Amino acid sequence: MKDFFNALADPSRFFLIFTVAVLAMLRWREFFTAPKVALTIFAGAVIFFVWALKDPGFKANISKPDNIPIIFMLFLVGYFSWLSLYRAVKNDRRIDRGELPEEAVESPKKVLVWPDLVYSEFICMLIGTAILVIWAILLKAPLEEPANPNKTPNPSKAPWYFLGLQEMLVYFDPWLAGVILPGLIVNGLMAIPYVDTNPKGNGYYTFKERPFAITSFFFGFVVLWVSMIILMTFLRGPNQAFFGPFEQWNLHKVEPTVNIQFSQIFWQQWLGTSRPINWLMREMPGILLVLGYLAVTPIVLAKTVCKKMVTQMGNPRFLTMMIMFLIMVAMPIKMVLRWTCNLQFIVNIQELALNI
Amino acid sequence: MADEIPNPPPAGGPAAGGAPTPPPAPAATPATGGATAAVAKPAAATAAKPAAKKDDSRIAPPQKTYVPRPGLMDQIKDSQIWRSIFRHGYPNTVRNRSLAVLSNVFLHLHPVNVRTSGLRLSFTWCMGGLTFFLFLVEIITGVLLMFYYRPTGEYAYQDIIALGEHVPMGVMREIHRWAAHAMVITVWLHMFRVFMTGSYKPPREFNWNIGVILLVLTLLLSFTGYLLPWDQLAIWAITVGSNMARATPIAGYEGPLAALITIDDVKLVHSGDDARFALLGGRFVGEATLLRFYVLHCIFIPLVATILMAVHFWRIRKDGGISGPL
């Protein structure tokens, strides 16, 4: 049984299962948000968790004080994904029947902030304080040995909320994973309101009126951001090697890394010649591939599948949206390439320290 | 009460006069003129219509009109001090309830009323509110921690130990740390909720952007604070986290294109002047970094975050309160 879960937690399988699960939840949301089904899944998660805690290695990893918030986060993200979809499904059914969404029925009625809102804020604060105090008494804040710049712990990891980015370091060069990517995430988030011109779904839960927006957000937030945090925190051990949830963290496990560059694949495998000496020539196929992906795909899409979208949004919006979207999708693409063909870089210009 | 000055209620009429429900008999309105909190005072009583009608039979002995002596609470509420602080009566009427929100600098960040749908916990999940609450907790516990903590290589670690062992009620560090983690989680969930209700759509685009900056600031607050215990966990997490700045294009010495910036073969971007050096105040995480992060953590980022939160809340109000279907 434990071996089975260890095997599932192999990075490619873990990621595949996670992605499929989230997309399936969105696709068959009517089924998955039914309270009985959701409760069953929740109970399953709790049972798995309690059972897994019997394993000393799993327990040691989970109960590191700084990892406990992550467990909270996982259950909360699960719960609120359910809640928002549940309300969205209810509203979608109402809209299908030609009724107004629940919020639209209620919202013309207004209540005074004092006392209604102020009191519920006050109660939230009391509950929050109680939880925090109990949490603080039960769980000591971690303190390890004094700082020692000469002794690198293995593994050394960034704070947990940045671990998604640290995981990306496995697939991308630091300048992309550590600098450009965070910058793009922030910019992409900021662009959302200006790019999403769909006037529907403003101020109420719905899925059917904005399927693309919600699916993309789930993909970015739940699949990429949250699942990468799980992967990096719980499944990577010493030397950043992979360990199943029930596998001992063995200090000597080193994953064999075979690094293949795209230029090698192109010139040596496909053309059967040696790589050109001039770096520009050598990397030209990779550069063209990247440019083609970012520049040509939007144009092709605009002329074919997304015609309606373009007329609705206008060109600048469509381009911004598409490039952000393509970069987001590039993460899993690069990950899969790494897992399947050991591909390290598509463009690999050591001369300029520019690797993509 | 200030309201009891018998000037006639403005155009609003009975509603503005403060009666919870406009009384059916118009004759009664002048009497209630806002005097809901304190017991009716002689001035108000004589102004009452019934008294005015009996004007000709005023010969009746004065002791017949019952004027209750104001109690202690009423005297306090009538004092100049109390009235200088509170400009409205007890908030049990529409008017006083609105005033309670409007005349209070903290509460006035709220609108006066909200949509019933927006009040629901299952709509907002209270996540923005909880984020703000956690921020306040961080400020309070953080100030307490600052009383004991000295950001130097020599003392920092010792002070952290002392915080747990020698300081009475030594759970402040725990509360501070767990609230910080919780704040990161609630701010993500808040963003998730705002997205799912489409609340970033016009007219709230700008507030979404303020929110994104707040999200970044929250993460930076957490990140700078992570270093302060000055233990192995701290310096290595920050080392890993800040290593990437080395690779900033052009500005980081290991970054792409940085090698191109040279004068006569002398590299201008090197490990002693690149982006990472600016962040850490050195080539590696050392005492200079500790001081730098301490100042950022305790002063600069909280200050900026506070200002932006004020803007954030203000904009919620100005954008029409919690979003709802149009």
Ligand code: HEM
């Ligand atoms: C320190 C961080 C933040 C604090 C303290 C905060 C606080 C709040 C509060 C108290 C509300 C009222 C409604 C509610 O509780 O949901 C709110 C609404 C809002 N927040 Fe935030 N927020 C923060 C970060 C963010 C972020 C990261 C975003 C988005 C990226 C965001 C976007 C918005 C928007 C658009 C609204 C209006 C929602 C509506 O009208 O339904 N905020 N915020």
